Amino acid sequence: MRHTDVTLDNCLKCSDCNAACPVMTAHPRYPGPKHLGPELEKLRREGLPCDSEWLEYCLGCERCDMACPNQVNVAELIARAKAAHKKPLRRRLRDWLLARPGLLGQVISLAPAVANRVLALGVVRRLMSLTAGIAAERSFPAYARVKLAGVHGRSRGAERVVFFQGCSMRYNEQALGRDCIALLAENGIETEMSEAGCCGYPALANGDPAEARRRVRANLELLYQAAENGTPIVTACTSCGQMLKTGFTLLLGDDPELAAKARVVESAVRDLGEFLIERADQGHLSLRFGDCGHLGRLAYHSPCHQATQGLSRPWFHLLRMVPGIEIEDLNAGCCGMAGTFGFKQEKYPVSLSIGQRLFQAIAQAAPRQVVSECPTCRMQITHGSGVPSVHPATLLVMAYEQRKVVDGGGGGARLAS
Amino acid sequence: MDRTQVVIIGGGATGAGILWDLSLRGIAAVLLEKRDLANGATGRCHGLLHSGARYAVKDAEAARECLRENRILKTIAPHCIHDVGGLFVRYPQDDPAFFTAWDRACADIGLPTAPLSAAEALDLEPNLPSGILGASTCPDAHVDVFQLTLSNLQAAVARGGRFRAYAEVTAIERRGGQVTGVRFRDTLSGDEDSIDCEMVVNAGGGWAQQVAALAGLHVPVRCDKGSLLVLNHNLVTRVVNRCRKPGDADILVPAGPVCILGTSSITVSGPEGLRAETDEIEALLKLGTELVPCMAESRVLRIFSGVRPLYVPQGADKAGGREISRGFALLDHGVEDNLDGFVSIVGGKLTTYRLMAEKTCDLVASRLGVDEPCRTAETPLRPPTPEAVTRKIRHLLPAQAASIVERRLGPAMAQLAERIEADPDMAEILCECEQVTRAEVAMVMAVDAKVPVRTINDVGRRCRLGFGSCQGTFCGYRAMLEGYRQGLWPAEAAAADFKRYLDERWKGQAQIPNGKQLEQLMLSHDLFGPSHHFHSDGEG
Numbered sequence: 001m002r003h004t005d006v007t008l009d010n011c012l013k014c015s016d017c018n019a020a021c022p023v024m025t026a027h028p029r030y031p032g033p034k035h036l037g038p039e040l041e042k043l044r045r046e047g048l049p050c051d052s053e054w055l056e057y058c059l060g061c062e063r064c065d066m067a068c069p070n071q072v073n074v075a076e077l078i079a080r081a082k083a084a085h086k087k088p089l090r091r092r093l094r095d096w097l098l099a100r101p102g103l104l105g106q107v108i109s110l111a112p113a114v115a116n117r118v119l120a121l122g123v124v125r126r127l128m129s130l131t132a133g134i135a136a137e138r139s140f141p142a143y144a145r146v147k148l149a150g151v152h153g154r155s156r157g158a159e160r161v162v163f164f165q166g167c168s169m170r171y172n173e174q175a176l177g178r179d180c181i182a183l184l185a186e187n188g189i190e191t192e193m194s195e196a197g198c199c200g201y202p203a204l205a206n207g208d209p210a211e212a213r214r215r216v217r218a219n220l221e222l223l224y225q226a227a228e229n230g231t232p233i234v235t236a237c238t239s240c241g242q243m244l245k246t247g248f249t250l251l252l253g254d255d256p257e258l259a260a261k262a263r264v265v266e267s268a269v270r271d272l273g274e275f276l277i278e279r280a281d282q283g284h285l286s287l288r289f290g291d292c293g294h295l296g297r298l299a300y301h302s303p304c305h306q307a308t309q310g311l312s313r314p315w316f317h318l319l320r321m322v323p324g325i326e327i328e329d330l331n332a333g334c335c336g337m338a339g340t341f342g343f344k345q346e347k348y349p350v351s352l353s354i355g356q357r358l359f360q361a362i363a364q365a366a367p368r369q370v371v372s373e374c375p376t377c378r379m380q381i382t383h384g385s386g387v388p389s390v391h392p393a394t395l396l397v398m399a400y401e402q403r404k405v406v407d408g409g410g411g412g413a414r415l416a417s
Numbered sequence: 418m419d420r421t422q423v424v425i426i427g428g429g430a431t432g433a434g435i436l437w438d439l440s441l442r443g444i445a446a447v448l449l450e451k452r453d454l455a456n457g458a459t460g461r462c463h464g465l466l467h468s469g470a471r472y473a474v475k476d477a478e479a480a481r482e483c484l485r486e487n488r489i490l491k492t493i494a495p496h497c498i499h500d501v502g503g504l505f506v507r508y509p510q511d512d513p514a515f516f517t518a519w520d521r522a523c524a525d526i527g528l529p530t531a532p533l534s535a536a537e538a539l540d541l542e543p544n545l546p547s548g549i550l551g552a553s554t555c556p557d558a559h560v561d562v563f564q565l566t567l568s569n570l571q572a573a574v575a576r577g578g579r580f581r582a583y584a585e586v587t588a589i590e591r592r593g594g595q596v597t598g599v600r601f602r603d604t605l606s607g608d609e610d611s612i613d614c615e616m617v618v619n620a621g622g623g624w625a626q627q628v629a630a631l632a633g634l635h636v637p638v639r640c641d642k643g644s645l646l647v648l649n650h651n652l653v654t655r656v657v658n659r660c661r662k663p664g665d666a667d668i669l670v671p672a673g674p675v676c677i678l679g680t681s682s683i684t685v686s687g688p689e690g691l692r693a694e695t696d697e698i699e700a701l702l703k704l705g706t707e708l709v710p711c712m713a714e715s716r717v718l719r720i721f722s723g724v725r726p727l728y729v730p731q732g733a734d735k736a737g738g739r740e741i742s743r744g745f746a747l748l749d750h751g752v753e754d755n756l757d758g759f760v761s762i763v764g765g766k767l768t769t770y771r772l773m774a775e776k777t778c779d780l781v782a783s784r785l786g787v788d789e790p791c792r793t794a795e796t797p798l799r800p801p802t803p804e805a806v807t808r809k810i811r812h813l814l815p816a817q818a819a820s821i822v823e824r825r826l827g828p829a830m831a832q833l834a835e836r837i838e839a840d841p842d843m844a845e846i847l848c849e850c851e852q853v854t855r856a857e858v859a860m861v862m863a864v865d866a867k868v869p870v871r872t873i874n875d876v877g878r879r880c881r882l883g884f885g886s887c888q889g890t891f892c893g894y895r896a897m898l899e900g901y902r903q904g905l906w907p908a909e910a911a912a913a914d915f916k917r918y919l920d921e922r923w924k925g926q927a928q929i930p931n932g933k934q935l936e937q938l939m940l941s942h943d944l945f946g947p948s949h950h951f952h953s954d955g956e957g
């Protein structure tokens with residue numbers, strides 16, 4: 001043991017991490033984070049062979065880290081072991097691709113119309129499941145050609161944020177991007193769409209730390225100047241947020257110069273909800289919401305990476321400020337999607353079985369829409385419960401628009417989908 | 418009334434080695450141990466399989482003996498040894514004259530060493546302090562003392578030898594000048610019994626003086642207490658010796674998942690009721706931090722003490738504990754005290770247990786008129802493991818658990834595989850720290866086990882259950898239940914034994930000066946303390 005990681009010593013084997021692990025409940029034979037993290041690491045240092053197929057089943061939700069009463073870096077230990085895990089060639093190729101959503105997005109968005117149609121074909125999906133191990137049951141999000149770039153919502157003397165889009169927004173959810181811009185503009189803030197690419201989290205989750213390091217290294221340079229100038233770096237994706245707040249130090253912390261830069265960037269990062277609720281706390285949030293009673297019952301699902309950022313459901317509280325909104329916090333654990341995990345054919349059943357608790361809670365709440373900030377949580381929710389899902393930013397923008405509708409007396413309410 | 422040729426008193430490495438040696442020579446023998454195997458110094462020692470390098474400067478003879486035995490044990494008992502190698506590290510604060518003396522002495526003995534630069538040594542052991550001057554390699558190793566003792570017993574039992582635990586010899590019977598048998602008491606049940614025999618061997622270690630007194634004889638043994646600290650990780654991967662005149666806390670032995678720092682040296686009045694004093698522990702830790710600085714923030718798991726039995730014949734100098742040669746003495750009381758059939762073997766080291774057994778059994782055999790030579794130096798303690806069995810276990814268990822159990826069980830893994838194939842739930846890991854399966858615990862608890870168990874602690878000495886960082890907090894309870902399920906003990910007795918087990922564990926951790934293990938201890942208190950009726954008195 002190097003003296004830098006004596007934290008392994010902190011493990012009391014108490015199993016709090018196991019109790020918090022969503023996979024544990026869904027898969028009776030899954031050995032759990034206590035075993036896959038600190039326990040195996042200790043045995044590994046004894047020189048024993050410690051590779052385990054189960055490492056692949058870790059969602060990377062980091063709930064174990066939050067649960068640990070003794071500050072053991074459980075998730076990080078598992079991630080490191082996962083990176084060293086040996087996989088068969090076919091899965092290696094697939095995971096190589098899943099580790100690079102940016103690359104996938106770039107290629108597909110060359111001819112998105114064709115790609116979208118091809119990807120939607122049943123044969124193609126079955127073919128992908130056979131050759132690439134992608135679950136045929138999953139549908140791919142639609143890709144778009146246009147990209148959001150440049151500065152939006154310019155106005156004189158406005159505050160500015162640098163917006164980190166993430167792959168999902170960049171390639172599939174430009175509409176959400178525009179909603180975020182509108183939301184910020186409504187509050188007198190101009191948005192500079194950053195050129196930064198993938199946050200690196202998918203690479204880390206797919207056991208490819210080298211690729212993750214390349215991503216964060218590039219992003220560090222792109223984001224540093226803004227952070228150094230005191231400009232907030234904002235993202236609407238919770239997994240990107242989690243990565244942007246911790247990943248630079250995790251992957252580049254060995255180099256003292258980069259570590260210093262990493263700290264600057266990481267401390268400038270805000271989840272968009274977090275950013276807005278901070279403003280609300282300071283009385284700087286525009287409260288010009290119209291009545292949104294027409295939205296009907298809503299249910300909120302909090303993504304794992306929202307909680308691991310130490311946030312306490314800022315979007316839920318923001319939405320509750322909107323008059324007429326009826327929203328319930330589902331509080332039903334992890335959805336089971338975990339980014340690219342749920343796309344993998346062999347993990348698909350586990351992914352759905354983890355989500356059962358959430359799907360049941362949704363069925364009970366019977367909402368018109370489920371609200372959640374994480375793009376892959378939303379995919380899973382709609383896939384597993386059949387209920388449409390929406391990012392909270394979209395609803396908040398609608399609330400502002402609703403006020404304008406009332407003020408201006410024209411147009412009708414729009415139901416987000 | 419039972420009969421045998423030889424009764425051996427004391428189930429440490431020496432007694433177990435004697436039982437094996439006699440069994441190989443075809444001499445019927447019974448080994449009586451008042452607690453369980455390795456209850457004495459054997460189970461409380463550092464577990465360093467000396468290469469002799471530690472003694473090279475001071476006692477070339479002892480060093481040569483160690484080197485020879487080191488080589489023999491590595492060939493006959495590789496499954497008991499982690500052949501990690503050792504380093505003699507040169508610290509700037511130590512006497513450079515000793516460095517050269519050490520080099521010369523090792524060369525004289527023919528002890529293979531190789532010099533390393535400071536950078537090379539730090540590369541091998543990054544936790545050494547950066548200021549070291551250099552190091553030398555040597556063939557030190559770690560020996561699993563429980564496994565070694567158990568293996569000797571199992572091999573002996575397979576050859577007709579008999580081992581009885583919880584049998585305290587209370588009297589040595591004599592008729593005139595001849596030993597005729599022993600009386601003993603079962604220390605768990607209180608039952609008394611006796612065995613007739615032609616010879617009695619006193620392998621009582623630190624108790625040798627008390628054992629000899631049972632025959633009315635005086636064997637002068639001085640008890641030299643040494644205390645050891647078990648650290649939660651292997652901070653080093655090779656044995657680290659401080660290259661200087663032997664002193665306190667100058668050896669750190671990596672022992673599987675943990676490492677052990679030692680030792681102190683304090684003369685005490687007897688082998689029972691040992692306890693490490695607070696200032697003794699502090700001094701050890703302070704010196705340990707000189708050895709490996711990160712020890713300061715490392716978790717100490719356990720502290721324990723043992724006594725080195727030092728033979729002090731009349732007239733020997735009365736200087737400090739280390740001044741007496743570490744050699745051993747074989748006393749033929751027929752010659753020395755006119756009591757035929759009584760032999761005492763005292764002193765020595767764990768490393769030389771086989772040699773001590775050989776010399777003892779040569780004498781016993783000649784007194785019994787048996788003309789069989791010693792064969793322990795070339796007979797493996799355990800037959801090789803068939804490849805098919807290893808493959809099967811690797812298929813049934815996760816990689817690390819298979820690898821651990823391969824060392825521990827060898828060919829007996831065939832039975833392990835049978836149990837797991839009959840009931841897949843048997844693959845469940847009961848002791849997480851040491852990766853012990855339910856199947857292995859069941860094997861250890863089986864009525865037909867070669868070396869049976871009677872308590873939860875006994876289970877640990879067979880398969881290391883409860884030896885890891887949680888110190889039995891989780892697996893002790895599971896082992897109790899498994900024993901109940903197997904019919905090893907009824908409910909009442911199971912709960913009582915579990916309470917004793919916890920008490921002992923709690924005592925072992927209570928002295929630890931470092932917060933992390935205390936948190937573990939508190940967790941155990943929380944789980945099993947007064948509210949759960951497992952423990953209603955004392956510090957709980």
Ligand SMILES: Cc1cc2nc3c(=O)[nH]c(=O)nc-3n(C[C@H](O)[C@H](O)[C@H](O)COP(=O)(O)OP(=O)(O)OC[C@H]3O[C@@H](n4cnc5c(N)ncnc54)[C@H](O)[C@@H]3O)c2cc1C
Nearest residue numbers: 427429430431451457458459462463465586622643767768
């Ligand atoms: C702190 C310490 C560290 C050491 N480190 C090392 C090391 O690293 N390497 C090394 O080679 N050596 C080491 N030694 C020395 C080594 O431990 C001993 O020399 C060796 O274990 C002695 O074994 P034994 O079988 O002779 O005695 P013991 O192991 O003491 O066995 C004697 C047994 O006799 C039993 N007994 C006593 N009275 C009775 C009775 N009336 N009836 C029945 N049974 C009885 C006891 O219960 C005990 O189990 C160390 C010793 C100590 C104390």
